[in-house]
Amino acid sequence: AQSVAQPEDQVNVAEGNPLTVKCTYSVSGNPYLFWYVQYPNRGLQFLLKYITGDNLVKGSYGFEAEFNKSQTSFHLKKPSALVSDSALYFCAVRDWEYGNKLVFGAGTILRVKS
Amino acid sequence: GAGVSQTPSNKVTEKGKYVELRCDPISGHTALYWYRQSLGQGPEFLIYFQGTGAADDSGLPNDRFFAVRPEGSVSTLKIQRTERGDSAVYLCASSLGTPNTEAFFGQGTRLTVV
Numbered sequence: 001a002q003s004v005a006q007p008e009d010q011v012n013v014a015e016g017n018p019l020t021v022k023c024t025y026s027v028s029g030n031p032y033l034f035w036y037v038q039y040p041n042r043g044l045q046f047l048l049k050y051i052t053g054d055n056l057v058k059g060s061y062g063f064e065a066e067f068n069k070s071q072t073s074f075h076l077k078k079p080s081a082l083v084s085d086s087a088l089y090f091c092a093v094r095d096w097e098y099g100n101k102l103v104f105g106a107g108t109i110l111r112v113k114s
Numbered sequence: 115g116a117g118v119s120q121t122p123s124n125k126v127t128e129k130g131k132y133v134e135l136r137c138d139p140i141s142g143h144t145a146l147y148w149y150r151q152s153l154g155q156g157p158e159f160l161i162y163f164q165g166t167g168a169a170d171d172s173g174l175p176n177d178r179f180f181a182v183r184p185e186g187s188v189s190t191l192k193i194q195r196t197e198r199g200d201s202a203v204y205l206c207a208s209s210l211g212t213p214n215t216e217a218f219f220g221q222g223t224r225l226t227v228v
Binding site: 032042090099 | 164170214220222
């Protein structure tokens with residue numbers, strides 16, 4: 001069965017500084033990895049995904065993520081944080097060999113201070 | 115519609131009552147997912163449909179929970195004999211049903227059992 005770990009409950013960063021939100025995963029087959037963002041009282045919004053190919057994927061709002069197969073990680077990054085990036089971020093994994101089920105991590109709160 | 119629509123947005127019910135939560139997916143999306151999200155936690159997988167059939171219902175917590183998608187479009191999550199522990203936000207998502215496609219989420223239904 002697939003699983004996702006987000007080791008940090010909260011990440012604090014100053015506006016303009018780079019940010020990283022960590023994610024590690026466990027699958028039996030090949031992983032398909034996703035990042036979502038959730039603003040207060042809103043549904044989850046898709047940010048980016050890794051399916052195959054280039055290990056660095058780019059997504060919405062200037063976010064990117066790096067897939068590292070040896071470390072089974074898929075960390076979310078942004079070169080320069082904005083206050084408006086403050087939200088709850090979820091990493092998710094799908095192991096296609098075991099169906100279309102999408103499993104989420106517990107989430108990481110990102111706080112960007114001006 | 116343009117996005118995934120969930121109704122009602124809020125539902126308050128008494129312990130022991132029956133509730134139905136509705137999800138209208140994005141047109142043409144063959145996969146439909148139900149998740150449950152408690153405060154401060156990540157979405158917990160309940161069930162997903164591929165077309166009309168439940169492809170994976172391993173996340174349904176017990177036999178009080180049931181979901182249908184009779185025509186491969188709209189889905190209804192049904193909860194019998196509700197308990198206070200069922201209180202959560204119930205999220206629905208849909209996707210094109212292939213492994214490399216992301217799921218799009220609705221705004222959720224906040225269920226409160228009193």
